[in-house]
Amino acid sequence: MGVWRTSGMRLMAAIVLLLLTAPLLLLYVWLPISAFAERTEGLRPEGITFENWRRLLEPLGGATFLESLARSLAFSSIYCLVLMLAVVPAAYAFSRLPLPGRRPLLALLLMLHAFPMVSLLIGVYQTLRWLGLYDSLLGIALIKTASEIPLGVWVLKGFFDRIPWELEMAALVDGASRWRAFTSICLPLARPGLLAIAIFGFVAGWNEFLLPYLLLPSTTEWTLPLYIRSLIADFRFVDYGVLAAASIIYVFPPLALFAFGQGILSQVYTLGGRVQAQ
Amino acid sequence: MASNARSRLVNATSRRRGLVGHHLAILMCSPALALVTSFLVVPAILTIRTSMTDMSLATLGSVRWVGLENYRRLLEQPELPRIALNTLAFAGVNLIVFNIVLPLVVIALSAAWEECLGRFLRPVWLLPRVTPSVVYSLLWIWLTAPAPHGTLNQLLTPLANGQSSWLLSHPWPVVITADGLIGTSFATVLFAAAIKAIPKEVLQAAQIDGASYWQAFRHIVLPFLRWPIMFVAAYQGLSLLASFELILLLTNGGPGLWQTEVWSLYGYHQAFSYYAGGLQMGYGAAISSLLVGFGALASLAILRLFRFPQLTAEPKLGAI
Numbered sequence: 243m244g245v246w247r248t249s250g251m252r253l254m255a256a257i258v259l260l261l262l263t264a265p266l267l268l269l270y271v272w273l274p275i276s277a278f279a280e281r282t283e284g285l286r287p288e289g290i291t292f293e294n295w296r297r298l299l300e301p302l303g304g305a306t307f308l309e310s311l312a313r314s315l316a317f318s319s320i321y322c323l324v325l326m327l328a329v330v331p332a333a334y335a336f337s338r339l340p341l342p343g344r345r346p347l348l349a350l351l352l353m354l355h356a357f358p359m360v361s362l363l364i365g366v367y368q369t370l371r372w373l374g375l376y377d378s379l380l381g382i383a384l385i386k387t388a389s390e391i392p393l394g395v396w397v398l399k400g401f402f403d404r405i406p407w408e409l410e411m412a413a414l415v416d417g418a419s420r421w422r423a424f425t426s427i428c429l430p431l432a433r434p435g436l437l438a439i440a441i442f443g444f445v446a447g448w449n450e451f452l453l454p455y456l457l458l459p460s461t462t463e464w465t466l467p468l469y470i471r472s473l474i475a476d477f478r479f480v481d482y483g484v485l486a487a488a489s490i491i492y493v494f495p496p497l498a499l500f501a502f503g504q505g506i507l508s509q510v511y512t513l514g515g516r517v518q519a520q
Numbered sequence: 521m522a523s524n525a526r527s528r529l530v531n532a533t534s535r536r537r538g539l540v541g542h543h544l545a546i547l548m549c550s551p552a553l554a555l556v557t558s559f560l561v562v563p564a565i566l567t568i569r570t571s572m573t574d575m576s577l578a579t580l581g582s583v584r585w586v587g588l589e590n591y592r593r594l595l596e597q598p599e600l601p602r603i604a605l606n607t608l609a610f611a612g613v614n615l616i617v618f619n620i621v622l623p624l625v626v627i628a629l630s631a632a633w634e635e636c637l638g639r640f641l642r643p644v645w646l647l648p649r650v651t652p653s654v655v656y657s658l659l660w661i662w663l664t665a666p667a668p669h670g671t672l673n674q675l676l677t678p679l680a681n682g683q684s685s686w687l688l689s690h691p692w693p694v695v696i697t698a699d700g701l702i703g704t705s706f707a708t709v710l711f712a713a714a715i716k717a718i719p720k721e722v723l724q725a726a727q728i729d730g731a732s733y734w735q736a737f738r739h740i741v742l743p744f745l746r747w748p749i750m751f752v753a754a755y756q757g758l759s760l761l762a763s764f765e766l767i768l769l770l771t772n773g774g775p776g777l778w779q780t781e782v783w784s785l786y787g788y789h790q791a792f793s794y795y796a797g798g799l800q801m802g803y804g805a806a807i808s809s810l811l812v813g814f815g816a817l818a819s820l821a822i823l824r825l826f827r828f829p830q831l832t833a834e835p836k837l838g839a840i
Contacts, residue, residue: 258629262629263644266648268663272659272662276662282669283674284670284675335546339545339548340545341549347549347553352823353816354819356822357560358762358784359560360763361762361787361812362563363808364791365570365805366563369558387555388559448652449652451652451769452768456792467654470654474654485658489655492652496650497650500646507650
């Protein structure tokens, strides 16, 4: 917007913006300071040290940091893979194929996307009990997949919708099957969408706290957020330096992935451009 | 004309292949639909069904059907008005201040500095939504910790010495601000995307015509933002009414009795917490079911907001 005319107003805008942003910066800057300090008062470190990082390698409490890290990585990757396997073909079918009941199903998915999943916890608990998947990471991964499918299908369907259908048609006229047209024409062209969903899905799994916290009572399958939470909640041992070091490693993948894929959040939150398109 | 000929050709090939399209479509959708059915639709039905039973730790193995008894009991609870009010206040203040007003202010201010400051500061506003909730809550616990450790108390030491934890002395402002900023991230992204879609010529024309910044914002930008604002209000409003993750992490409903307890947290405590509710699944399910019912109605409303029919034009290659 080039409508700011006077430099005085621009200066005012900058000052107000900085004042508004300052609390957020104060909030986050503690993390790197505390991770390298023996102790901190506010944001003032006392004594620079690498001890906090070394202590991450020692077992603290029930699980160990490295085990939880590895498990978080495995959980997010497998969950992300299952999500993609379910979402990609479904999004294509909704975008291009004559699916019976297509509109009601799309409506149901859009409703489920808006629907607050946390209100279903009791039913989710019972379902997992029935299937013998309670207290297992596999059960959590399936629930998480189901809750992200509606968003994924809608976003990816948007990407398929934008591929010019003449390309696909040309392939069909040349005798390719529908499946062939999907794999060799549409999938490569939808690559930015696939990447966006994969990254968004991976981070959603990586960050997930509530589901394993509620549905994974035994400590043997703890992921990283549960491990960090147990350090915070354990009042005999609240070592903020170690917590900060663990947290930095934990927040790194989401921050790096979204910094790398700048437009991803915008693509996903707007359901592939639909929120501002009307 | 040429495309007509081609479509006739395609129709001819499609007739040869019979119902391949239908079968393939069902096959490709079935994993997604099976997962959604088993882990979202079935749990919704189970939650409502459980709400009409007396399932709890005490009745394990001999669960009885009690009809609407749980709902009657819920309405008689003396704490219910408090919890309902907490929920509405939390969702309302959060929505208006942090999901609508603050994002608009941030977007408007950073637009003035598009090239340098805006580009640096906007990512900072995304952090709350991207940070895992456990770490985000830890940051707030530290910020509001008692003196001399907490950042806030240390900065305020010259003004007021020896403050205790802000989470204990001012739980609501802390919880709403912390949770609200997550919404600010979300809305900032949506509003920025909408502003990007405004044709440059329109803004340039306004500038040439001598519109002030406020006039341009009021008459050009805001109308473009009307729909995203409505979307944020409906979508975030619904998810805020049901959200409890950060409250669980920061205060768990305390520090006093019911002080920061909201509806969904209350349901969770009754059903899943041994100490708070004695694992009363049936009663907790009744609390949740009211949210499920409200959520279903509200998401239907959101569906209308999306102008759904326009989004679901028939697939162009559908006939094959």
